[in-house]
Amino acid sequence: MRLLLVEDDHMIGESVLDILRAEHYAVDWVKDGLLADNLLRTEAYDLVLLDLGLPGMDGVDVLRAMRARKANTPVLITTARDAVDQRIAGLDAGADDYVLKPYDLGELLARVRALLRRATGRAEHRYEHMGVVIAPNTREVTVDGQAVVLSSREWAVLEPLLARPGAVLSRAQLEEKIFGWEDGILSNAVEVYIHGLRKKLGASLIQNVRGVGYMVPKA
Structure with missing residues (x-):
């Protein structure tokens, strides 16, 4: 999953970036509202963590611009603005959830997971398909009851495919799940992780759709 972190406080940003990457998310971090707005117009993200008090462009304006473009990417507002009317303004502008600083990083991760589950149309804490079970909360994977260890990037490829059986994801779409903008991308990286x-x-879990991409077939 690829996330955009919009946070101008360096200490907070570095802490959040570290914990998100430790959970195997691909994360881009920007510290300016205008840059965030530009990225959201050109890049695809699974979730945005958005501060409100930003230089260049206020976070609420970034959010309003997103929703005006009909972008439905989940947005978690993270801010020190604790006045009720400011929280209402953020939610009315299109935020999906709200957490106030200083926040517990464990709670932040739980809210991120909940929003990502909701975005895929699933309420449960694990996905099961063709004998493969994955638990996004713990990153545990089993095949027919036997534990399997995946690398962080193998996980990043598997989760979006298993979350939507029958949906085809192109190589470019999978690269967006794996890599942040600062990462170097090998031309055959997705193929290596699929292999x-x-x-x-199991060889039958992930199928090629010639000329289009990859999918996990429906049961």
Whole structure:
């Protein structure tokens, strides 16, 4: 999953970036509202963590611009603005959830997971398909009851495919799930991770759709 962190406080931003990457999310971090607005117009993200008091462009304006473009990316507002009317303004502008600083990082991760589950149309804490079970909360994977260890990038490829059986994701879409904008991307990276997943989880779980991309077939 690829997340955009919009936070101008360096200490908070570095802490959040570290914990998100430790949870195997691909994360881009920007500290300016205008840059965030530009990225959201050109890049695809699974979730945005958005501060409100930003230089260049206020976070509420960034959010309003997103929703005016009909972008439905989940947005978690993270801010020190604790007045009720400011929280209402953020939610009315289109935020999906709200957490006040200083926040517990564990709670922040739980809210991120909840919003990502909701975005995929799933309420449960695990996905099960063709004998493969994954638990996003713990990153545990089993095949027919046997634990399997995946690398962080193998996980990043598997989760969006298993969350939507029958949906085809292109190589470019999967690269967006794996890499942040500062990462170097090898031309065959997705193919390498798909190959590793097939060896660990079974050759039939992930199928090629010639000229389009990859999918997990519906049961």
